[in-house]
Amino acid sequence: DSGVTQTPKHLITATGQRVTLRCSPRSGDLSVYWYQQSLDQGLQFLIQYYNGEERAKGNILERFSAQQFPDLHSELNLSSLELGDSALYFCASSVTTSNEQFFGPGTRLTVL
Amino acid sequence: DQQVKQNSPSLSVQEGRISILNCDYTNSMFDYFLWYKKYPAEGPTFLISISSIKDKNEDGRFTVFLNKSAKHLSLHIVPSQPGDSAVYFCAASVRYKLSFGAGTTVTVRA
Numbered sequence: 001d002s003g004v005t006q007t008p009k010h011l012i013t014a015t016g017q018r019v020t021l022r023c024s025p026r027s028g029d030l031s032v033y034w035y036q037q038s039l040d041q042g043l044q045f046l047i048q049y050y051n052g053e054e055r056a057k058g059n060i061l062e063r064f065s066a067q068q069f070p071d072l073h074s075e076l077n078l079s080s081l082e083l084g085d086s087a088l089y090f091c092a093s094s095v096t097t098s099n100e101q102f103f104g105p106g107t108r109l110t111v112l
Numbered sequence: 113d114q115q116v117k118q119n120s121p122s123l124s125v126q127e128g129r130i131s132i133l134n135c136d137y138t139n140s141m142f143d144y145f146l147w148y149k150k151y152p153a154e155g156p157t158f159l160i161s162i163s164s165i166k167d168k169n170e171d172g173r174f175t176v177f178l179n180k181s182a183k184h185l186s187l188h189i190v191p192s193q194p195g196d197s198a199v200y201f202c203a204a205s206v207r208y209k210l211s212f213g214a215g216t217t218v219t220v221r222a
Contacts, residue, residue, distance in 0.1 A: 002155060035212075042116060042201060042212035043156070056209055090155055099144045099205045103155030 003027065004104035006091050012110045018079040021107045025072055025093030031055070032074040033101055034066055037088040049074055050097060081111045115139045116204050118213035126221050131189040133216050135202030138183065142204040142211075145178060147187045150199045150215070159200075160187070192220045 003026035013019055025032050030051045035043040045058035049068035060066075063081075068074040078085060088108050092101035117136045125131045133147075143164045148156035162169040162176045162185075169176050175188045185204075189196055197220045202213040 002157065004155065033210075035210075040214060042114070042118075042214045043203075043210070045209050045211065048208075056207070058209060092155070097208045099146055099161065099203075099208055099210065100158045101210070103148075103157070105153060105155050 002102040002104065004091060004093050004102050006089075006104035006107050008107060009105070010108050010110075012112065013081060014112055015081055015083060017081050017111075018077065019081065019109065021076040021078070021089050021091075021109070023074045023076070023091030023093075023104060025074070025091075026102055029093035029095050029102070030072065031094045031097055031101075032068055032072070033092040033094075034060075034074070034076050035090040035092065037090065037106075038084075039087075043090060046076070048097070055097060078109070083111050085109065086111045114214075115142075116202055116211045116213040118202055118216050120216050121214070122217045122219070124219045124221060125192050127194060128191045131187075131192045131196065131218055131220070133187040133189075133200050133202070133218070135185040135187075135213055136183060137185065137204050137211075139204070139206065139211070140183070141206045143207075144205040145176070145185050146203045146205070146210070147174075147176060148201040148203060148212075150201065156201055189218075192218075194220050194222065196220050 034046040048056040146161040
């Protein structure tokens with residue numbers, strides 16, 4: 001158990017809908033990262049927050065947004081969902097900005 | 113565009129033998145390389161890493177080799193154990209942004 005929790009574990013929704021994925025980092029970790037893993041692909045970095053501020057951005061679509069709250073939990077919002085958004089979404093955390101990140105178990109999103 | 117590639121989707125090895133996992137990258141700006149291990153229904157777990165200024169790093173049964181001129185990274189596991197059966201992801205970083213390969217599934221046979 002990495003100490004990073006993600007909810008929900010599974011999410012099934014329809015095209016055009018909006019969903020929110022939630023992540024609670026390890027106790028004491030200030031950085032939160034979001035990744036997307038599509039079928040047979042590696043994890044793609046989406047975005048990083050550090051202590052409530054956006055720190056780095058990857059290939060995140062404009063339909064996606066994230067935030068980190070004062071209690072350091074983070075949410076990833078996905079809107080106008082398309083079939084291609086079906087993927088595993090991982091959250092990771094670290095004390096500071098680091099390459100060695102601790103990953104949650106992921107949220108599997110299925111868009112029908 | 114996949115900047116990190118793991119060309120072998122799977123590897124089967126006998127218990128006690130060496131497992132060699134390979135990874136190629138294209139971005140010469142990568143300054144840090146890592147291997148993560150993943151079991152089903154869990155997130156990836158950090159295994160071992162190497163800075164771009166080194167060519168080898170060892171941690172117990174795990175050794176990572178970096179060949180910068182060839183843009184090639186490998187992970188050696190000696191000896192392989194049944195608990196090593198998992199998906200292994202190679203990752204490379206530039207300014208803490210990680211790019212991952214698609215993973216290699218390792219099966220250790222008894």
